[in-house]
Amino acid sequence: MYKFLINFFKRNQHIEATDIMKKYLIVGLGNIGEKYANTRHNIGFKVLDALAAEENVVFETQKLGDIAICKIKGKSLLLLKPSTYMNLSGKAVLYWLTKENIPLENVLIITDDLNLAFGSIRLKTKGSDGGHNGLKDIQDKLKTTNYNRFRFGISDDFSKGKQIDYVLSEWNSEESEKLKERLDKSIELIKSFVLSGVNITMNSFNGK
Incomplete structure (x- = not known):
């Protein structure tokens, strides 16, 4: 009986560890509010x-952000759009990372660059942080710079002193036309990160 209990707990611990490794936190950075919805800075959203x-799947408003959960081939993805505004994004990331007991290596932050x-x-x-x-x-909340980040290029086509205006402005017509294909490619990257791992994904998608 004693050996049975030991084996039972060992199996449960293994199952729990396996379940944790199947959970991912995918965070899109942005600012809440309709006026920011189609701006360059909100590409994460x-x-x-x-x-x-x-x-x-549909987002629901929960603590510190809007949350949606989807399953992809046995993996559970918790999609988070922080409601803390851009400058306090770490608060929401740390909260959900801790609450859901998700390993740091299973976190992906999507941001403009x-x-x-x-x-x-x-x-x-x-x-x-590259000034972002x-x-x-x-970085401040997690106490590390070692976390996965997916950078989406928005270019630097602005005049001196106009950076804030630029990132908070909407896509131009040419960018809007090309955005659908780029979003499709971004989804492919996220799924590859979850299913194939970060190294294979970097080799397959970086610069594409």
């Missing part, structure tokens, strides 16, 4: 909206 639509040409996508496992206030707060 836009990517998650596209993924949720494809998987036929001024240093990449429009539509370029790049996945990295670590790095600086959302990433800066996540």
Whole structure:
């Protein structure tokens, strides 16, 4: 009987650890409110909206953000759009990471990047915040720069001193026309990250 109980607990611990490794936190960065909905800075929200639509799931407002959950081949993806505004994104990330007991390596942060040409996508496992206030707060709250980030290029086509106006402005007509294909590619990247891992995904998608 004693050996049976030991084996039972060992199996349960293994199952619990396996379940944890199947959970992913996919975070799209942006600002809440209709006036920000179609701005460059909100590409993280836009990517998650596209993924949720494809998987036929709906966001619900919960603590510190809007949440949707979808299943992809046995993996559970918790999609998070923080409601804390960009500069306090880390608060929502840390809360849901802790609440759902998700390993840091299973976190993916989606953000805009001024240093990449429009539509370029790049996945990295670590790095600086690059002056991005959302990433800066996540780094501060998680106490590390070693977390996966998916950077979506929005280019730097603005004049000196106009950066804030640029990132908070809406896509131009040419960008809007190309955005659907880029969102589809972004969804492919996220699914690859979950199903194939970060290294294979970086090799397959970076610069594409």
